[in-house]
Amino acid sequence: MRRKFTLILLFVGLFNFVTAQNQQLTLEEIWGGAFRTQTMDVLHSMRNGQQYTVLNYDRATKSASVDKYDYETLEKVETIVSSADLDAINYFSSYTFSEDESKLILATDVESIFRRSTLGIYYTYDIKSKKLDLISNNKIQEPTFSPDASKVAYVFENNIYIKDLQSGEITQVTTDGEKNKIINGVTDWVYEEEFAFVRAFDWNKSGEYLAYIRFDETNVPEFSMDVYGETLYPTQHVFKYPKAGEENSKVSLHTYNLKSSTTKTVDLGDAYYIPRIDWTEDQDVLSIQVINRHQNDLKLYFHNIDGQTEMVLNETDDAYVDITDNLTFLTDNSFIWTSEKDGYNHIYHYNKSGKLVNQITSGPWEVTNYYGYDKKTNRVFYQSVENGSINRDVYSIKLNGKGKTHLSNERGTNRATFSADFSYFINAFSSATTPPKYTLNNSKNGKLIKEIVNNDDLLKKLANYQLSPKEFSTIQVNGNSLNMWMIKPADFDPNKEYPLFMSQYSGPGSQSVSNTWMGTNDYWYQMLAQKGYVVVCVDGRGTGLKGAEFKKVTYKELGKYEVEDQITAAKQLGDLSFIDQDRIGIWGWSYGGFMSTNCILKGNDVFSLAIAVAPVTSWRFYDTVYTERYMRTPQENASGYDDNSPLNYPELLKGDYLLVHGTADDNVHVQNAMRMASALIDANKQFDWAIYPDKNHGIYGGNTRLQLYTKMTNFIYENLGDKANHSQPTTNNN
Structure with a gap:
């Protein structure tokens, strides 16, 4: 017997498409960039506020240029520098102005390290004299001008250096940097990933001092990844990765006096994490944010260069306090803060x-x-x-x-x-x-x-396709009003039954239901709708932008309330007359993969299919900063970790499950998938899986995404099709 429930309509988008056009979407188009939007290049506003600069690339000459434009007219005013005029470099991939806009740092030959960190060859360019100078023959990190543009500080092999641009003299500020042991001036892996910054040094306003964070990761456990490559023998990538409950880097804060070439340590007491440092409007006062391991006690310190340190703000929370970049100092050194x-x-x-x-x-x-x-x-x-x-x-x-x-x-x-x-x-x-x-x-x-x-041209192009509006509403689940969108087939018939495919991410503070234009996955959902699926996304408890209480209810229980909401939502949607209760699937990537795995196990009477891409399968495997922020340590909260880990109940699997992971995922390690596979094998459960060699958390490059989405699409078609009549939807994407 079907229950009735109410969907409270928030907003229904109506596409202005020509209904006579019925062109079908293909995966080749979606992942080949056929529906890519026109965007604006990242621009840098000049100090006068009336002009801005943009990095442009000339495909004909294969050169890069920094061009200045006028805000009012949007017309190009001048070219500040072009690699076509520089003998030493063919192109540059980014640029940074000095504070007085007299010089630029140009980046070339840049290679990624992790998500945000890079190595590169960098030059300084004097705009007036048009002089180009190489900062270092080595690949370096985070070169940064001093306030008067007379010097550049940078990091090489975990040590900080300062180059005098007039004399060419290079001063080595630190000497103890060593891979997988000591890092000066840039962050370790977990700070980069979870506190979202790389450069861990900062010039004061006068350029007389440099403040920097030192990371001692000697006792942080190492993680190793096999790199298969194309040679006869694979290699290993080894780096420090602190998993939940394990030891973190010991951090300390230091100030370096350029005149006396002396370094002092700033006494911060029992500071566990130092997620932000920033000089204030007072050139002698440094602001420091420190937070405890539980991340529920944030302190803001002001440190005077003469040695005095004072706590000016202390924010606490029963769950956790988020770190942001919103601290702004006014001329009187009062400050703006978000909370x-x-x-x-x-x-x-x-x-x-x-x-x-x-x-x-x-x-x-x-x-x-x-x-x-x-x-x-x-x-x-x-x-x-x-x-x-x-x-x-x-x-x-x-x-x-x-x-x-x-x-x-x-x-x-x-x-x-x-x-x-x-x-x-x-x-x-x-x-x-x-x-x-x-x-x-x-x-x-x-x-x-x-x-x-x-992007009017894109709208005209899409008018040729059979697309459906994304209907926004709320659904009442477990005492909460949850945001939801739904996409129905364009030829939707309320008297028919359709398979339901649910998408979600569900991580703390995230949002998947938003009134924005389509991302690449949205075209995939439209393609599924064309093939006769109803696609739905629900933001359950723990997601963001509805207040702290709604977000933090999942504290110490990641995967409990979020999973309950997805299962309950699926049950209620299954009660709709046009949904086939026996054909409900769910998928997700990363945190979403953790969720979809839990859903098909704990909701095995509701979900008949799940796809999990790069999932966490136990929070014991994930890093300290993220995991402990929401869960505390495994030593303190063992049940919170284990009761919601799909590794502990693989025997509950009844439906069709596809597990996907990249072997070079430095974020959510492939260990998660391997352990999940082992648990399912031990429970004698059949499942499908795909392992992508040398692919990271994004699983992309070449035809990788097309191959992955073809696999997932066929898995859906084969297993959520009308099994009773043995008539699955077909696809042109082989």
């Missing part, structure tokens, strides 16, 4: 002693991006979800919390990039019905000045 302390993420103003001046934003909604403060107009610029948790809008507000101005004009997702003086902003807008478009706007009132880029 969830009232239950929602908002903006606060503190004086230089850490006393609260006022809460700038407030309400039962989240600030999702802090853009900055304009001292001329005394206004703060930010993005929030106050127009609905699936939307993003841009606002400004006075420092005292008054005079709020709504700067974005269209309902959907708005993201702003402001000029240096906050005169203008470029708004990147999209919605479920409107592909990305970029406009130049006045920052005072949001008024449109002109459109820069649109």
Whole structure:
């Protein structure tokens, strides 16, 4: 007997497609870039706020250039530098201005290390003299100008160096750097991945001091990955990776005096993590954020170069405190800070002693991006979800919390990039019905000045395809109103029964249900809808932008409430007259793979199929910073780790399960898949799996994504087809 339930409609996108056109999507088109959107290149606002620069690449001459444009006219003003005019380099892949914009650092021959870290050959370029100088013959990391552009600090083989650009003299600041032991000035693997930064040094305002973090990872356990390559013997990649409950790097903070060539250690007491350092507007005062291992006790210190260290802010939480880059210092050294302390993420103003001046934003909604403060107009610029948790809008507000101005004009997702003086902003807008478009706007009132880029041609192209609107709604699950979208076949018949395929990620603070234009996976979902599937995504408890309580309910129980929500949602959707209760599948990548694996086990009476790509299968295998933030250590919370680990109940598998992983995944190690496979084999459970040699967490390169999605698509067609009638949907993608 089917139960009835109510879907509360939030928003239904209606595509302006020509219904007479029925062209079918193919995987080759999706992964071949046929539906790629036009975007704007990353731009750098010049100090005057009236001009910006962009890195351009000339395919004809195979040269790179830094070109300057005018905001008001969007016309090119000049070329600052072109590799076509430089004898030493053929092209450069990125550029960085000095603070006074007199010089550039140009990057060449850059290679990735991990997600954010790179090595490269770097040059300085003097704009006035047009002189190009090599910083080092070696591949180095994070070269950074001093404030007066007379020097460059960088890291080579885990040691910090400073080069005097006038004399060419190089000073070695640290000498104890050693691979897999001591790191100076750049972060270790777990800081890079989870605290999202690489450069761990910073110049003070006068350029007299350099502050840096030192990582002693001697006692951090090593992880090794086989690299198969194309040679006769595989090799091994060995690096330090602290898994939950294991030892982390011992970190310490130091200041180096360039005049005296002396180094001092900053006493931070029992600081466990140092996730941020930043010099304040006072050239002698360094701000330091430290947090305990549980990540629920965050302290902000001000350290005076004369040796005095004072705690100015202490934020605690029963669960955890997030680290952000939102700390901004005003000229009087008061500062702007974001916090969830009232239950929602908002903006606060503190004086230089850490006393609260006022809460700038407030309400039962989240600030999702802090853009900055304009001292001329005394206004703060930010993005929030106050127009609905699936939307993003841009606002400004006075420092005292008054005079709020709504700067974005269209309902959907708005993201702003402001000029240096906050005169203008470029708004990147999209919605479920409107592909990305970029406009130049006045920052005072949001008024449109002109459109820069649109994707009208893509809309015209898509008019030839049989696509369906993404219907947004909420579904009442386990006492909560959860955001949801649904895609039905274009020829949907409410009197028929369709297989249901669910997509989700579900990680803490994440969001998968948002009013934005289609990503690549959305075209895949449209393709499945064309083949007769209903595709749904539900953001359950633990996801973001609906307040701290909703997000942090999963604390110490990752995979419990999120799985309960997906199972309950699937049951309720299965009660709809047009859903076949016997054909419900779910998939996910990374955290989503952890979820889909748990769902087909704990929800084996609901889900008949699951696909898990690069899944965590036990949080005991994942890193300290991420895992312990949400789970504490395994020593403290063994049941939280084990009760929600699919490794501990493989015997529950009844449906069709596809397990996918890359062997070179330095993030979620292939160990997770291997252990899951072993558990299923020991339980005598049949499953399908695919291992991608030398592929990382993204599993891409060449035809890899096309091959992967072909495999997953065929797995769905073969196992969620109408088994009773033995008539699966067919695909042209072999």
